[in-house]
Amino acid sequence: MPEGHITHRAARLQGRELVGHHVTVVSPQGRFSDSAARVDEGKVIRVYAYGKHLFYEFASGLSIHVHLGLFGKFRTSSAPFPEPSPNARLLIQTDTYEVHLTGPNTCELLETDEVDGILGPLGPDPLGEPTGGDGFARRLSTRKIPIGRALLEQKVASGIGNVLRSELLFLVGVNPFTPAQELDTETVERLWAQTVRQLQFGERTGRIATVIAEDQPASAADETPEQRGRYTYYRDGEPCRRCATPISVNKIDSRNIWWCSYCQQ
DNA sequence: TACATATGATCAT
DNA sequence: TGATCCTATGTAA
Numbered sequence: 001m002p003e004g005h006i007t008h009r010a011a012r013l014q015g016r017e018l019v020g021h022h023v024t025v026v027s028p029q030g031r032f033s034d035s036a037a038r039v040d041e042g043k044v045i046r047v048y049a050y051g052k053h054l055f056y057e058f059a060s061g062l063s064i065h066v067h068l069g070l071f072g073k074f075r076t077s078s079a080p081f082p083e084p085s086p087n088a089r090l091l092i093q094t095d096t097y098e099v100h101l102t103g104p105n106t107c108e109l110l111e112t113d114e115v116d117g118i119l120g121p122l123g124p125d126p127l128g129e130p131t132g133g134d135g136f137a138r139r140l141s142t143r144k145i146p147i148g149r150a151l152l153e154q155k156v157a158s159g160i161g162n163v164l165r166s167e168l169l170f171l172v173g174v175n176p177f178t179p180a181q182e183l184d185t186e187t188v189e190r191l192w193a194q195t196v197r198q199l200q201f202g203e204r205t206g207r208i209a210t211v212i213a214e215d216q217p218a219s220a221a222d223e224t225p226e227q228r229g230r231y232t233y234y235r236d237g238e239p240c241r242r243c244a245t246p247i248s249v250n251k252i253d254s255r256n257i258w259w260c261s262y263c264q265q
Numbered sequence: 266t267a268c269a270t271a272t273g274a275t276c277a278t
Numbered sequence: 279t280g281a282t283c284c285t286a287t288g289t290a291a
Contacts (some may be wrong), residue, residue, distance in 0.1 A: 002272060002273075052274095067273080068273080069273045069283080069285095070273045070284075071271080071283095071284050071286075072285080073285080085285095087284095102284090103284050103286080105273060105274065105284060106284095154273095161273075162272050163272045164272080226271095253279090
C-alpha cells in the first residue's frame with residue numbers, strides 16, 4: 001500500500017472531513033489508548049503528510065504521528081459506521097465520518113518539537129516541495145551506494161517506495177546498480193521530474209501506474225494487479241513493454257528490484 | 266493449520 | 279546482515 005502518494009492522499013481526503021471538527025479518538029485494540037485519551041474530544045486543526053509520515057495536529061498543540069510501514073492501512077467510512085476491527089490501533093470519528101487505522105508501523109502522540117525531530121532528517125518531499133530537485137541532487141552527489149538503494153533512503157528524498165524505485169529507474173533508463181554519485185546532472189534532473197510526476201499521479205488516483213498509452217498492451221487480462229500499469233514491478237521473466245527483453249529481478253538489501261537489462265544499461 | 270509474502274524502518278551484532 | 283515489529287491474504291499441507 002504505502003508510498004508517499006498514499007499518505008498525501010489520505011491527508012487531503014481525511015483533512016477535508018476532520019479539520020475544524022472536535023473528534024472522538026479511541027484505540028479499539030488498546031495499544032494507543034492512553035495517548036488517545038489525551039486528544040479525545042480535541043479539535044483537529046491540520047492533517048498533513050511529509051513523505052510517508054502523516055500528522056493529525058490538534059488545537060492543543062499535540063499531534064498524532066502515523067507511519068503505515070509495510071502493513072498499515074486506513075479505512076474511512078461515513079455513518080452508519082461499520083463494526084471496527086478489534087485490531088484497530090486508532091479510530092477517529094466526527095458525527096458523520098471516521099478514520100480506522102490498522103497495522104501501522106508507528107502511531108504515537110507527539111509534542112511540536114518532537115514532530116520537528118521526525119521531519120528534520122528527511123530529504124525533500126516531491127509532493128510537498130516539487131522544487132526540491134537541487135536538494136535531491138546534492139544528496140545523491142555524495143553517495144557511492146547504488147542508485148537503487150539510495151532511492152529508498154528517506155533522507156535522500158521522502159516518499160519513494162519499492163514500486164516506484166523500480167519504475168523510476170526504468171523511466172529514466174538507468175541501471176539500478178549504478179553508483180548514485182556517478183549519475184550526470186541531466187539524468188538526476190529527469191529522475192526528480194519523474195518522481196514528482198509519478199507521485200502526483202499516484203496522489204490523484206491512489207495508485208502507482210507509470211505505463212504510457214503507446215506501451216499499454218491491447219489486453220491486460222493475464223496481468224496481475226501488481227503488474228498492471230507498470231513497466232517492471234513484479235514482472236520478472238515477462239517481456240519488457242518497450243524492447244521485449246525479459247525483465248530481471250535481484251535483491252538490494254533483501255528487497256526485490258526489477259529492471260530491463262537492455263533499456264537500463 | 267501453517268507458511269509465505271507484501272508498496273517499511275529500526276535496532277542489535 | 280539478521281532479527282524484529284506490525285496485519286491481512288493467498289496458497290500449501
